Amino acid sequence: MTTSRRRPRVREETLRRREEILKAAMATFGSKGYHNGPLAEIAEQVDMTHAGILHHFGSKDHLLLEVLRYRDESDVAGLDGQHIPGGIDMFRHLVRTAFLNAQRAGIVQTYAVLSAESVTDDHPARAFFEGRYRTLRSEAVEAFEALCAERGVAVPASVRHASASILAVMDGLQVQWLLDPTQVDLGEASEFAIEAIVSAVLDPRPSPLGAVPVPTTESGAADAVDVDLPVEAATA
Structure with a gap:
């Protein structure tokens, strides 16, 4: 009987200690990166040993x-x-998340540092971030498809570009905000970009950029490509 009473209390203590370690590790990895963030420093923050x-x-x-x-x-x-x-609630969630992130710089910094580090060879978080982005892109595509069906519009061919772009804009704005929060409003800028991308999917129009030269090929000639022209405009 005594053992059964103590077991939940022991488990609660273990979970509490694990959360303390996770928060300390988040702070250390966020400020120093994974490779330069020593376990000894994390242990010291939570009054533990390596x-x-x-x-x-x-x-x-x-x-x-x-x-x-x-x-x-x-x-x-x-x-x-x-x-x-x-559906549309996914994009609303992303906007709310951006405004929430503006109140938790430590979490944002940890994510920005570790995601950037993960592109390096043999980084232990590479598979995590590859899978995370793959899942989020897929969920965004599904959200766009559901939204287009709800609004009675065809799903444009650019929907996969739109899904990747929303994630890229959010992550890029986080970096700019971390570098200079006085010049970048993370929530407002993220909302602006997400609204623009969603609008472009629901109501595709001829690009104001027109034909954009791309980098030269091996022959030295520069090709020009039309930027995301809808089918009607491209065949007119």
């Missing part, structure tokens, strides 16, 4: 992945089923 950190997470690589999952869970904590919604 061995104590490894007891909870097994390895530094595993701790990194748990930090990233913890960060993602915080984005959907208040959503039904803790999952990003579909």
Whole structure:
């Protein structure tokens, strides 16, 4: 009987300590990066030993992945089923997330640093970010398809570009905001970009850029491409 009473309390303490470690690791990795963020510094922040950190997470690589999952869970904590919604609600969620991120610079910095680092050879978070972006792009495509069906418009061929662009704009604005928050309004700028991209999918129009020269080919000639012209305009 005594053991059964103590077990929940022990588990609560373990979960609390794990969360403390995750928050400390997020701060360290966000300020110094993964490779330059020592476990000893993380351990010191939570008054533990290096061995104590490894007891909870097994390895530094595993701790990194748990930090990233913890960060993602915080984005959907208040959503039904803790999952990003579909259709127009997905894009509304992305806008709300941008405004929320403006109040949590530490989390944003950790994500920006680790996602940039993950493109390097043999980085332990590369597979995580590849999968994350693949999933988000797919969910955005599905949201666009649902939205187009709801509005009774054809799904344009550019929908995959639109999905990748929304994610790229959000991440790029986060970097600009981290560098100079006095000059970049993260929430407003993200909302502007997301609205523009969604509008372009729902109501595609001839590009104001016209034909844009692309970098020269091996022959030295520059090709010109039409920028996302709708089918009607391209065949007119």
